[in-house]
Amino acid sequence: MLPASLDEAVSAMAESPGAVPVAGGTDLMGAVNAGLLRPMALLGLGRVAELRGWQYQDGAALLGAGLTHARMARPDFAALIPALAEAAATVGPPQVRNVGTLGGNIVSAHPAGDTLPVLAALEATVTLVGPEGGREVAVSHLLTGLDPLRSGELLAYVRVPLLHAPQVFLKSGGRTGPSRAVASVALVLDPARRAVRCAVGAVAPVPLRPLEAEQWVAGCIDWDGERTVDPGVAQAFGEYVASACVPDAGAEAAAARTDAAPTTARLRRTVSVLARRALGRALS
Amino acid sequence: MTTPSDSTDATGGHLGGNPGSGETTLTNLATVREGAPGSATGAALGGLLGATPTAPAPVDTPGTETAAAIRAQRSGIGVSALREDAPAKAMGVYPYAADLWAEGLLWGALARSPYAHARMVSIDTRAALAIPGVYAVLTADDLPPGPDGTPNGAPTGPCIADRPILAAGVVRHHGEPFAAVAADHPDTARLAAASITVEWEPLPALTDPDQAFQAPPLHPDGNIFRQLPIRFGDPEVVGEVVVEGMYQVGRQDPAPIGAEAGLAVPRPDGGVELHVATTDPHGDRDRIASCLGIEPDRVRLVVSGVPGATADRDDLGFQATLALLAARTGHPVKMVLTREESFLSHPHRHPALLRYRHHADAEGRLVKVEAQILLDGGAYADVSSEVLANAAALAAGPYVVPHVFVDAWAVRTNNPPSGRMRGEGALQACFAYESQLDRLAAALDLSPLELRRRNVMATGDLLPTGQAVTCPAPVRELLDAVADEPLPPLPVDRPDAEWLLPEGPGGAGEPAAVRRGIGYAVGMVPMLGVEGSDEVATASVRVTGSQASVICAAVDPGTGFATLAKQIVQEVLGVDDVYIAPVDTDQPASGPSARGRQTWVAGGAIERAALMVRQQLLQPLAARFAMSPELLSIKDGRITSYDGVLGMPVLEALEGKDLWATAQCRPHPTEPLNPETGQGDAFVGLGFCAMRAVVDVDIDLGTVRVVEVTAAQDVGRALNPRQIEARIEAGVTQGLGLALMEDLTVAEGHILAPSLVGYRLPTALDAPDIRVAALIEDRDVVAPFGAKAVGAAPAVVAPAAIAAAVRAATGMPITRLPIPPEDAAV
Known part of the structure; x- marks a missing residue:
């Protein structure tokens, strides 16, 4: 099925409830080809032109779910939402970036999905369109399953507030070539609300927000002046974020697998370094 | 369509084609022979491809000398000839084993x-047999009895036959096959x-x-495959400086680009014809025949295109079950493993634990x-x-050490199987002894380079096995060559160039946290099989008309041996058009394409056969x-006397005759290492x-990026x-993989x-910039x-060199491969 518009796609979904929508297919088709998934039908979203661009709406950008990573990584988009562009540029190899989409990254909800911490830090919302019309859901609610995708619904748009302030996305994959994130940190400044928002990806099934660390560091920043912090503050912020997002290896885990403790220590250290560097870059 | 032959001809045309013999040879030389490996598809695709590259004859232009110069660069030994299979592989039409097809085939799993x-x-196959479309389900009970009447088939293995092709009664590793199915659809x-x-x-x-020493035996043969002590010199000697270290090498997978695949076709005489991507056709044939309980001559192996092999490739259990399914069902059976199965089944590099103690005197000369x-x-x-013999005998490295004591x-275990992989045994030891040398250099406050220079071996020195190194051993020259190369520029010296940071483009790398390190390593690998294994290859060379053919069962698994064979014949016979026949087991055996042996034994056999033809x-x-x-x-296709007075074209000298010669090459024999002392002349070179x-x-973050490797x-x-x-x-990249990820x-x-x-x-x-210093x-x-064989040595030395560089950059000891980020973070 290859609908040409969003309306057609929604009605096609309603007609065949077993159909699985596919955009870039970088996750889905791998599973289908390996025989892990046998969908009743595939609903190709490649021809739905209205999902492939973006528009402005009340100080926010309304991004089509079909935006590819390659498109988001381009400079015009980077001027708009820098962290999302940085995240999109680090997704996989170029072949994947050319077809993989923002919507697909959200719906497949892989723990190491690169755009997810950025969307969580930006407090983005998504528009889900179903037979009964559209509804707005916070990305974090969708990812945590607080408000899941219902049968027959399609993810159509992502609403991202435009903050006009520095944003940083940092990812550590442990090597120079493309890789899955071991940990990633997205950090955005919101000067209007005098807030710092930070999300850590890949360390848990969903991106984590260290809310206390955010509040603490926002209080340390001189918002009206130079907007800089002491290196000691950045260091402490990194450790604060790391201890909030990477739990101690439990006694049971330590007993079951002896290498759990060093793994946790290493992950903490990575998150701490990433958060420190992210804050440093956002405030430089 | 632009094919390489077109471009060759274009070059010939531009730079001046010789109106005489030059132009024809240029065209012939470039004729692509993709069909070579793999008979069925090879033949079909060979026909298809044969048509495409037939290029028009180049335009006549003056400049005979230039043409001769180009010609001289393009054939014979010592030139960088284009690989035989390169055009087909680049165009995506090279027939691999997974592309095979036969009418009415069944699929195996x-x-x-x-x-x-x-x-x-207990095992119950009734449910599987009841599925429509299933032709056969085989378990160990269905295997023909072994030669000595053992039930459940003859166990198999390249050195010691201890492995059942289908597990009977007990499974010993994750992914061990215990049953095989043939059905009309892969699903x-x-x-x-x-x-x-x-x-x-x-x-x-x-x-x-x-734990293997104390644990109850996992197999009737016991838990210890081999124990090898090496006793060389005086055990009581103690050096002034002593350093100790414990090193660990992880489990590397060959990860061939194409997973295992093959096709078995039953033969009317009760035998089987197998089309597989093996690197040891005759060895596999004999082992399969023994598993099937038939004579080796009734099993024929045809080598199809090999999609990557770093030594051994196919898992024998896979080939033997495939053959058995075809023999039982009477249908052709094809089996293609998934990537997951491929990881489970084929042998990996031996994980190793190495404990070393180096003694040196105050000047830094190694004592023990x-x-x-x-x-x-x-x-x-x-x-x-x-593998153990290699690791133990080369445990001291390319250094002069008067006293060596090794226990290996x-x-x-119940871990995934280990086997042959480029530089097996030598690699694990190299990482450990080179790490020890770095440690010793630090203890003596010498530069690692200087310490190595004081200890390197040369021709005539003794190995710890008592064998004198009779081959050239230019270790000192090699070390000087890499040390003399200029270093890559630092990013501060090139502010305009983009600096690729350790976390990659757009990653989390921070220039202020990046440290640069430089490390050196030397290493050595054995040539050919060790400890008395009979290394022999046979080849036939034939000349008819203007074409020479080579029949040699040495598989080219991507190493470029076929190209080399062509160059050898061109060199000896002066014939440019050389056809390398596809490999099957009807040809005389040439042994496995592993341990860097084909250049030596098969290359030697081809040279001898060509010389015999030349004589005729x-x-x-x-x-x-x-x-x-x-x-x-x-x-240039002409026979000329020394003074250039007499001569005639080769074609005329042949007088329509068909000249054949077959020759063997068998290097000097080696002997097994003494099981008590580890002494013996075990290496050919x-x-x-x-x-x-x-x-x-x-x-x-502990992330490493290798900027440059100079070899x-x-x-x-x-x-x-x-x-x-x-x-x-290739070796450096594979070594880098083991060193880092x-x-x-x-x-x-x-x-x-x-x-x-x-x-x-x-x-x-x-992958770093890789430069060849010398x-x-x-x-x-x-x-x-x-x-000498060239494939294994770079893979052996690269991990040690990278580890040394990381050590220099961070000051951390680096004792594990792959280097975990926590070991490289300061």
Whole structure:
């Protein structure tokens, strides 16, 4: 099925409830080809032109779910939402970036999905369109399953507030070539609300927000002046974020697998370094 | 369409084609022979391809000398000839084993053990047989009895036959096959394999090689594959400076670009014809025949296109079950493993634990090396005993050490199988002894380079096995060559150039946290099989008209041997058009394409056969000219006398005859190492390599990027310099993978992530600039052409060099491969 518009796609979904929508297919088709998934039908979203661009709406950008990573990584988009562009540029190899989409990254909800911490830090919302019309859901609610995708619904748009302030996305994959994130940190400044928002990806099934660390560091920043912090503050912020997002290896885990403790220590250290560097870059 | 032959001709045209013989030879030379490997598809595609590259004759232009110069560069030994199969592989039409097809074929699938160690209480195949479309389900009970009447088939293995092709009663590693299915569709076959009901009784898995000594035996043969002590010199000697270290090498997977695949066709005489991507056709044929309980002559192996092999490739259990399914069903059977199965089934590099103690005097001269080496051989013997011999005998490295004491063991565990992989045994030891040298240099406050210079071996020095190194050993020259190369510029010197940071483009790398390190390593690898294995190859060369053919069962698994064979014949016979016949087991045996042996043995056999043909060609002519054949030379398709007065074209000299010759090459014999003292002349020859690695390390995150690797290699004689460079690049990249990222994670004997997402291979961004500082051509007089094998040495030395560079950058000890980020973070 290859609908040409969003309306057609929604009605096609309603007609065949077993159909699985596919955009870039970088996750889905791998599973289908390996025989892990046998969908009743595939609903190709490649021809739905209205999902492939973006528009402005009340100080926010309304991004089509079909935006590819390659498109988001381009400079015009980077001027708009820098962290999302940085995240999109680090997704996989170029072949994947050319077809993989923002919507697909959200719906497949892989723990190491690169755009997810950025969307969580930006407090983005998504528009889900179903037979009964559209509804707005916070990305974090969708990812945590607080408000899941219902049968027959399609993810159509992502609403991202435009903050006009520095944003940083940092990812550590442990090597120079493309890789899955071991940990990633997205950090955005919101000067209007005098807030710092930070999300850590890949360390848990969903991106984590260290809310206390955010509040603490926002209080340390001189918002009206130079907007800089002491290196000691950045260091402490990194450790604060790391201890909030990477739990101690439990006694049971330590007993079951002896290498759990060093793994946790290493992950903490990575998150701490990433958060420190992210804050440093956002405030430089 | 632009084909390489077009471009060749274009070059010939532009630079001036000789109106005489030059132009034809240029065209002939470039004629693409993609169809070579793989008979069925090869023939079909060969026809298709044969038509495309037939290029028009080049335009006549003046400049005979230029044309001759170009010609001289394009054939014979020592030139960088284009690889035979390169055009087809680049165009995507090279026929690999997975592309095979036969009319009415069935699909095979294997049922594999979900446990690392378990007893099969009962097995029920009725549900699988009841599925429509299933033709056969085989278990160990269906295997023909072994030669001595053992039920459940003859066990098999390259050195020691201890492995059942289908597990009977007990499984010993995760993924061990216990049943095989043939069905009319691949999905049906997989479904049937999954519906075989087995009542399992899980047993405790032995996964720590240290425990293998005390644990109850996992196999009737016991848990120790081999124990090898080496006693060389005086055990009481103590040096003034002593350093100790414990080193660990992880489990590297060969990760061939194409997973295992094959086609078996039953023959009317009850035998089987197998089309598989093997690297040892005759060895596999004999082992399959013994599993099938028939004579080797009734099994025929046809080698199809090999999609990557770093030594051994196919898992024998896969080939034998495939043959058995075809024999039982009477239909052709095709089996293509998934990537997951491929990770589960084929042998990996031996994980190793090495403990070293180096003694040196105050000037930094090595006095004594003590080592304990423990190799995890996995569940079955495979080639563990040979790998152990390499590791133990080369344990002191290319250094002069008067006293060496090594204790080495290869043990059985329930971990995934270990086997042959480029530089087996030598690599593990190289990482340990080079790390020790760095440690010693730090203890003596010497530069690592200086310490190595004071200790390197040269021709005539003794190995710890008591064998004198008789081949050229230019270790010092190699080390000087890499040390003299200029270092890559620092990013501060080139502010305009983009600096690729350790976390990659757009990653989290921070220039302020990056430290650069430079490390050196030297290493050595044995040539050919060790300890008395009979290394022999046979080849036939035939000349008819203007074409020469080579029939030699040496498989070219991507190493470029076919190109080399062509160059050898061109050199000896002066014929440009050389056809390399596809390999099957009807040809005389040439042994496995492993241990760097084909250049030596098969190359030597081809040279001898070609020389015999040359003799037949020149003898009558020499008689007619009344001069000895030595005074005649063949060049540019013409036979000319020494003074250039007499001569005639080769074609005319042949007089329509068809000249054949077959020859063998068997290097001088070696002897097994003494089981008590480890003494003996076990090696035919040794190859050496030195490397300098330059790395950038993000010391906060522990991420490493290798900026540059400079290599110098002892090649004996460079037969095709471009191919040697390609082998060095391949070896360095594979070594880099082991040094930084390639590790097949196993927990309790289970492979956790058998996929290319979980198993990380180096990408183009990870690969460093690889520079060849020198190819030292010091001919080895006993080797054909004086050439040494080049494939393994770079893979052996690269991990040690990278580890040394990371050590220099971070000051951390670096004792584990792959280097975990926590070890490289300061």
